[in-house]
Amino acid sequence: MMRALTIAGCNYYFGPEAFCVGQRLRLMKDTDNAFDDEAICVMNDTGVVLGHVANSIHTVARGTYSAGRIYDLIAEKQYVKVLYVIDKYIIAGLEEGGDQLEASAEIFTEMVNYEMLSNH
Numbered sequence: 304m305m306r307a308l309t310i311a312g313c314n315y316y317f318g319p320e321a322f323c324v325g326q327r328l329r330l331m332k333d334t335d336n337a338f339d340d341e342a343i344c345v346m347n348d349t350g351v352v353l354g355h356v357a358n359s360i361h362t363v364a365r366g367t368y369s370a371g372r373i374y375d376l377i378a379e380k381q382y383v384k385v386l387y388v389i390d391k392y393i394i395a396g397l398e399e400g401g402d403q404l405e406a407s408a409e410i411f412t413e414m415v416n417y418e419m420l421s422n423h
Contacts (some may be wrong), residue, residue, distance in 0.1 A: 306373060307386065309364040310345050310393035311357035321353050322385050322393050329374075330356065330381040332374065341374040345383070354393065364392050373397065 310328075313319050329346045333355065335344035343356040357363040358370035383395035 304396040304400070306376075307367045307394055308369075308373060308383065308397065309357035309362060309367045310354045310395055311359075311362040313354040313391070313393060316353050317351075319388055319393060321347070322388050324385055324388060326355065326385040327398075328385065328395065329382060330377055332377070339370070341371045343370045343374065343377070364394060367394060379382065381398050 310322070313321065327348070329348070329350075331344045331346060333339075333342035333344045339355075339358055341358055341360075342351050345354045345356060346352050356370040356373070357367075363369045379399070382398045385393060385397060386394050387394040
């Protein structure tokens with residue numbers, strides 16, 4: 304089963320322009336985060352923080368996992384692959400067992416439909 308997640312907080316760093324489909328990113332638990340005990344940083348291959356795994360009902364895209372749901376599941380060196388970049392949403396899939404994850408059209412469709420309904 305694919306575990307997709309939403310990357311949030313991009314505008315506090317380099318914006319959604321820093322992401323592209325197929326990009327491999329590293330996750331690291333942010334144990335020093337004063338606002339969220341389950342915070343997970345998202346970094347590029349040089350260790351620059353690009354955002355965090357979303358962990359709020361206001362930032363987690365429908366059909367994706369929150370930081371709280373994956374916090375205890377991720378390895379120390381956990382990687383994700385960017386699946387979609389849509390406006391403010393960056394959706395990535397957890398790499399499991401070293402295999403690249405395939406994008407799920409169902410999650411993409413649900414997310415876009417939900418966002419369209421929420422804006423009306």
